[in-house]
Amino acid sequence: MRILILGGDGYLGWPTAMHFSARGDDVCVADNYLRRQLSKETDSEPLFLVPELNERARIFEELSGNKIEVKIGDCSDYSFLLSLIKNFNPETIIHYAEQPSAPYSMSNYKSAYLTFKNNLDTTFNLIWAVKELAPKCHIVKLGTMGEYGTPNIDIEEGWININHNGRNDTFLYPRQAGSLYHTTKVLDTDLLWFYVRTSNLCVTDLMQGPVYGLSTKEADLDFQLSPFFNYDDIFGTVVNRFVTQAVANIPLTIYGKGKQIRGYLNIKDTLQCVELAVDNQPEPGELRVLNQFTEQFSVNEIAALVQAAGSEIGLEVKIQSIINPRQEKEDHYYNPKHSGLVELGLKPHILSNKVLIEMMEIIMPFKDKIDINKIMPRVNWEK
Amino acid sequence: MRILILGGDGYLGWPTAMHFSARGDDVCVADNYLRRQLSKETDSEPLFLVPELNERARIFEELSGNKIEVKIGDCSDYSFLLSLIKNFNPETIIHYAEQPSAPYSMSNYKSAYLTFKNNLDTTFNLIWAVKELAPKCHIVKLGTMGEYGTPNIDIEEGWININHNGRNDTFLYPRQAGSLYHTTKVLDTDLLWFYVRTSNLCVTDLMQGPVYGLSTKEADLDFQLSPFFNYDDIFGTVVNRFVTQAVANIPLTIYGKGKQIRGYLNIKDTLQCVELAVDNQPEPGELRVLNQFTEQFSVNEIAALVQAAGSEIGLEVKIQSIINPRQEKEDHYYNPKHSGLVELGLKPHILSNKVLIEMMEIIMPFKDKIDINKIMPRVNWEK
Numbered sequence: 001m002r003i004l005i006l007g008g009d010g011y012l013g014w015p016t017a018m019h020f021s022a023r024g025d026d027v028c029v030a031d032n033y034l035r036r037q038l039s040k041e042t043d044s045e046p047l048f049l050v051p052e053l054n055e056r057a058r059i060f061e062e063l064s065g066n067k068i069e070v071k072i073g074d075c076s077d078y079s080f081l082l083s084l085i086k087n088f089n090p091e092t093i094i095h096y097a098e099q100p101s102a103p104y105s106m107s108n109y110k111s112a113y114l115t116f117k118n119n120l121d122t123t124f125n126l127i128w129a130v131k132e133l134a135p136k137c138h139i140v141k142l143g144t145m146g147e148y149g150t151p152n153i154d155i156e157e158g159w160i161n162i163n164h165n166g167r168n169d170t171f172l173y174p175r176q177a178g179s180l181y182h183t184t185k186v187l188d189t190d191l192l193w194f195y196v197r198t199s200n201l202c203v204t205d206l207m208q209g210p211v212y213g214l215s216t217k218e219a220d221l222d223f224q225l226s227p228f229f230n231y232d233d234i235f236g237t238v239v240n241r242f243v244t245q246a247v248a249n250i251p252l253t254i255y256g257k258g259k260q261i262r263g264y265l266n267i268k269d270t271l272q273c274v275e276l277a278v279d280n281q282p283e284p285g286e287l288r289v290l291n292q293f294t295e296q297f298s299v300n301e302i303a304a305l306v307q308a309a310g311s312e313i314g315l316e317v318k319i320q321s322i323i324n325p326r327q328e329k330e331d332h333y334y335n336p337k338h339s340g341l342v343e344l345g346l347k348p349h350i351l352s353n354k355v356l357i358e359m360m361e362i363i364m365p366f367k368d369k370i371d372i373n374k375i376m377p378r379v380n381w382e383k
Numbered sequence: 384m385r386i387l388i389l390g391g392d393g394y395l396g397w398p399t400a401m402h403f404s405a406r407g408d409d410v411c412v413a414d415n416y417l418r419r420q421l422s423k424e425t426d427s428e429p430l431f432l433v434p435e436l437n438e439r440a441r442i443f444e445e446l447s448g449n450k451i452e453v454k455i456g457d458c459s460d461y462s463f464l465l466s467l468i469k470n471f472n473p474e475t476i477i478h479y480a481e482q483p484s485a486p487y488s489m490s491n492y493k494s495a496y497l498t499f500k501n502n503l504d505t506t507f508n509l510i511w512a513v514k515e516l517a518p519k520c521h522i523v524k525l526g527t528m529g530e531y532g533t534p535n536i537d538i539e540e541g542w543i544n545i546n547h548n549g550r551n552d553t554f555l556y557p558r559q560a561g562s563l564y565h566t567t568k569v570l571d572t573d574l575l576w577f578y579v580r581t582s583n584l585c586v587t588d589l590m591q592g593p594v595y596g597l598s599t600k601e602a603d604l605d606f607q608l609s610p611f612f613n614y615d616d617i618f619g620t621v622v623n624r625f626v627t628q629a630v631a632n633i634p635l636t637i638y639g640k641g642k643q644i645r646g647y648l649n650i651k652d653t654l655q656c657v658e659l660a661v662d663n664q665p666e667p668g669e670l671r672v673l674n675q676f677t678e679q680f681s682v683n684e685i686a687a688l689v690q691a692a693g694s695e696i697g698l699e700v701k702i703q704s705i706i707n708p709r710q711e712k713e714d715h716y717y718n719p720k721h722s723g724l725v726e727l728g729l730k731p732h733i734l735s736n737k738v739l740i741e742m743m744e745i746i747m748p749f750k751d752k753i754d755i756n757k758i759m760p761r762v763n764w765e766k
Binding site: 014078106109112114116120124125128132151153154160164165167168169170173174176177180183187190191193194197198220253257327333353359381 | 390396461471489492495496504507508511515534535536537543545546547550551552554555556557559560563566569570573574577580581618699710762
C-alpha cells in the first residue's frame with residue numbers, strides 16, 4: 001500500500017514509518033521538525049539525540065533494505081499537502097502532524113495559538129487536499145482519549161445513542177477535554193465528521209491513550225533508529241517520566257491524589273493498532289472511531305508498578321505527591337469501552353515488570369544525562 | 384455600560400450598536416468590512432447601499448445625539464483586539480465578527496478556509512485578549528441554532544443530561560451542523576466552553592435562528608441607518624429572500640420538499656434578546672447557552688405566509704420547488720426548547736401579515752434594482 005505519514009519524525013511517526021516499510025508498504029514521511037524546535041525552545045530535549053529523517057531513513061535502508069521517502073515541510077500548509085499527495089499518490093494517510101503537548105498548549109498565548117493554528121490548519125488543509133486530489137484515500141487520524149475527559153458515565157467508542165424524552169438518536173460522544181491541546185483534537189474530530197458526512201470521506205479517528213516505551217521491532221535494529229524519548233514535564237508521558245525518575249534515583253512525582261485514571265498502551269501496540277486501522281478501511285462517508293489503549297491504571301498504580309520493577313533491579317524508588325499543576329479531577333469514574341481494535345485482532349502487550357525493567361535498562365546508560373530540572377512541572381493550568 | 388461590538392457593520396451589528404447607544408450605553412463598534420467585500424466578490428450586494436460606519440455613526444449622532452465610537456480593523460487579529468480592549472475597556476463584548484454565510488463557506492477551498500480561519504481566529508483571539516486584559520468582561524457570542532442540526536430528539540438549551548447504563552452526567556448538547564459556517568460555530572462553542580471552565584470566563588452563547596426584517600426603532604430614524612438587506616442565495620436569509628421574490632414578481636423558490644423546519648425571529652427581537660443577555664450576566668466560569676428564536680416554521684409555511692401577505696397588497700405570489708442545493712433533511716423532527724430568553728423577559732414580535740407587508744412596502748421602491756440572477760442557488764453542497 002502507498003502510505004503517507006504526516007508528522008513522520010515524531011515519537012510515534014518514525015516507528016510507524018519503519019513498521020509499514022518493513023512489511024513491504026511504500027512509505028513517505030513528511031515533517032517540519034516542529035517538535036524538535038519546540039523541545040529546544042522549552043528546554044525539553046529528549047534523553048538522547050536521534051538523527052534527522054534523511055539520516056534515519058538512510059540507516060534504516062542500510063539495515064533492512066527498505067526505502068522510506070522523506071519530505072521536509074510544513075503539513076499545515078495547503079500547497080505542501082497538495083504537492084505531497086499529487087507526487088506520492090497515497091492510498092492511506094496517517095495524520096500525526098500535531099503539536100502534541102498539553103502543558104505546552106497551556107503555557108501562554110503564543111504557545112496556545114501555535115497549537116491551535118498548527119493542529120487545526122493541518123486537519124483542515126488535509127481534508128481539503130484529500131477532497132480535491134484523493135477523495136477515496138483513507139485518513140487515519142490520531143485523536144486522543146483525552147477528548148472525552150472524565151465523564152461520570154461510561155465512555156463509548158466514539159458514538160453514543162441518546163434516549164431523551166421518549167425518542168432517540170445517535171451522536172458523536174460529547175467530548176470535553178482538559179487542555180487546549182486535547183481540545184484541538186475535539187475540534188479536529190468535529191471537522192472530520194462534518195466533511196465525512198458532506199464529502200463522503202473515509203476516516204478513522206484513533207482515540208489514543210498515553211503511550212509508553214521506546215522499543216519496537218525496527219527501532220531495535222539500531223539505537224539511532226529509536227524514537228524520541230522525552231522524560232520532561234512538557235513532552236514526556238507519565239510512564240516514561242516515572243521510569244526516568246526511577247533510574248535517576250529521584251522520587252516519582254504524582255500530581256495531586258494520583259487517582260487520575262487513564263487508558264495506556266505500549267508503543268508496540270500503537271503500531272499494531274494503526275496497522276489494524278490501515279488494513280481495515282471504513283466505508284466512504286463513515287467516520288470510524290476506535291478507542292486505542294490496552295489497560296487502564298491510576299497514576300498511583302503506575303507509580304507502584306515502577307517502584308516494584310525498580311526494586312527487582314536494585315533501585316530504591318520513592319514516591320512523592322506534589323501539587324497538581326493541571327486542572328483535572330483527581331478522583332473520578334472512568335469506564336471507557338475499547339473493544340473495536342480487539343475485534344480487529346489486537347493482541348495487547350501488557351505493562352509488566354519485564355517491560356518496565358527493559359525500559360530502565362535502555363535508559364540506564366544515559367543516567368548522567370538526565371536533567372532533573374526538566375521533570376518538575378513548569379506550566380500551571382492556573383485560572 | 385461600556386459595550387464593544389465586534390462585527391458592528393453587519394446586518395445585526397449596526398442595529399445592535401444603535402440600540403444600546405440609544406438607551407445610554409457607551410458603544411464602540413469594530414469591523415473590517417469583510418462582509419461588504421465578500422458581497423462584492425460573490426456578486427451578492429445588498430438591495431441598497433448603506434453608508435460606511437463613520438458616516439452611519441455621524442448620521443445617528445446628528446439625529447439622536449448619541450455618539451458611537453468606530454474602529455476599523457480586523458477582529459481576527461490579536462493585536463487589534465488587545466488595543467480595542469485596552470483603549471475602550473469594555474464591560475461587555477458582543478461578538479458578531481464572523482463570516483456569516485453558509486453557502487459561501489461551502490463554495491470552494493478559498494472561501495472555506497477564509498470562513499474557518501476568520502471565525503475561529505476571532506473567537507480564539509477574543510478569548511485570549513479577554514483573559515489577558517479584561518477577565519471579568521462578559522462575552523456575548525452569536526452562535527446559531529444550526530449548531531444543533533436536526534436531531535431526532537428534543538433540542539435542549541445548550542446542555543443535556545444523559546442517562547446511560549445507569550449513570551448520568553450533563554454535557555454540552557451534541558451538535559452537528561449542516562455547513563462549514565455552522566460548523567465553525569460548533570467549534571467556537573467548544574473553544575469558549577474550554578476556556579470558560581479553565582479560565583473562569585463569563586460567556587453567553589446565543590444560538591440564534593434565521594433573522595428577518597430591516598426595521599428597528601433606531602433604523603427607522605433615517606433610511607441610511609438601515610441594516611444591510613441581502614436577498615441573494617449567499618447572504619440572504621429565507622424570509623428576506625421570499626419577500627423580495629414576492630415584490631419582484633418571481634416565484635418563491637423552495638429548496639426541495641420545503642418541510643425543513645427552523646426557529647425564526649424578527650430583527651427587533653434579536654435586539655431584545657441581546658439586550659436581555661447583556662443585562663443578565665452569567666457567573667464567572669459559566670457558559671450560558673440561550674436558544675434565540677421566537678417561532679418555528681417550515682419553509683413551506685413561510686412561503687404560504689408571504690403568499691398571503693402579498694395577496695393582501697395585490698401581489699400574485701407563486702411558489703416553486705427547486706432542487707435542493709444543500710445537504711439537509713427535508714422532512715425531520717424538530718423540537719427545540721427556547722424558554723431561557725422568555726424567562727428573562729422576551730416579548731416576541733410574531734411573523735404576521737402586517738410585518739411581511741411592511742417589509743414589502745420598504746422594498747417596493749427598489750423593485751427595479753432587484754437582480755433576479757442573484758437569487759437562484761449558485762453554490763451546491765455536492766459530495
